[in-house]
Amino acid sequence: MxxxxxxxxxxxxxxxxxxxxxxxxxxxxxxxxxxxxxxxxxxxxxxxxxxxxxxxxxxxxxxxxxxxRLPGDPSTEVDDVGVTAMATLLAVIHEVKPAKPFRTYESWAWEGKRILPAWTKHPGSWLRAFDVLAEEPPSYEPTFLHRDYSHRNLLWSRGDIAGVVDWVETSTGPAWLDAAHAATNLALAFGPDPACAFLERYAALTGRDLEKYWLVMDAVGFLPPPGREPMFGSATELNRLDNWLHDLLRTA
Structure with missing residues (x-):
């Protein structure tokens, strides 16, 4: 870039x-x-x-x-106001009706990734997640997706979102897959509280019922392909992913 x-x-x-x-x-x-x-x-x-x-x-x-080039800068912190702004903007994105539909979404939790990670403290949760993804996905209303929506792809100016960047993965798919990806990224970067708050705000704004399948799909998608190291390497992030997946399955 x-x-x-x-x-x-x-x-x-x-x-x-x-x-x-x-x-x-x-x-x-x-x-x-x-x-x-x-x-x-x-x-x-x-x-x-x-x-x-x-x-x-x-x-x-x-x-x-x-x-x-848009104004604004990436943010290394996301507070309660920022979480609400993220949810509000994602709801706006999901209302876009392109003249021609984009490609159908691709799952980033393909079967080759579904290997129990050596670092997990919750092996049963990962195995359960793999079983969930072995089933057919639930039906969904085709929606315009950013497909890599997260705080990492937002530019901020004076507390407001000034830009959304990195649209190379734009797709058509379930709205909750976009929300799930934003939540997983928040959980890895800051812990579960802002991730859960984001999901709650998005659900309240859109009236869409939370669908855990897509959250599980996104979390598993963060596992590396066989033979590769995770894209994120810190022990803190691995632990947060482990706990995030575990909490998703525990409350399903």
Missing amino acids: LALTDATGRRSVLRLMTNEPWKAHGFALTEREASALQALEDTAVPAPTSLGLDAEGRHAGVAAHLMS
């Missing part, structure tokens, strides 16, 4: 797909992000504007997407 300023002073961001595994899928990812930003242009969602697409890498050498 490169921050650019042209001769007129206009600021932009250039995404270059230089690293694997994203490089191999760069065409689809950058094309999907550009389409998502176009679908969001006339909505209340504070997303960047797509300025140029080089999905085939003819000019940049790799798949590339040029976008406007």
Whole structure:
């Protein structure tokens, strides 16, 4: 991700797909992000504007997407006001009706990941989670999804959300899968309290009944593929994931 300023002073961001595994899928990812930003242009969602697409890498050498640069900065803390803002904005995103549906969501908890982690203190909960995911998923109303919605992909300015970035995984799927991903990320970064508060606010705002299946799917999706280390490496984060999954199954 490169921050650019042209001769007129206009600021932009250039995404270059230089690293694997994203490089191999760069065409689809950058094309999907550009389409998502176009679908969001006339909505209340504070997303960047797509300025140029080089999905085939003819000019940049790799798949590339040029976008406007939004104000704001990432936040390393999320308080109660921030949790409410996150839930409110996700409800707005889920009301978007693109002219053409995006691809159906992909589960990140594929079968090859469903291996009991060596670091767990709750092996029974993980085994139960794997059994849950072996069943057919519940029916759902197809919804426009960010698909990687979390505090990590939000820009904040003076306590408000100024931007939502990273739309390469935009999909159509169950609304609770987006909410689940935001909650898992909050649980890993800050513990269960803000994660649970976020889910409660989202449910209250949308009137949607909480569906634990999607929360379980998202939590299991954080396990690494066989032979790889977790994307997050601290003992604190592993412990929080372990406890989050355990609590989800205990209250199911």
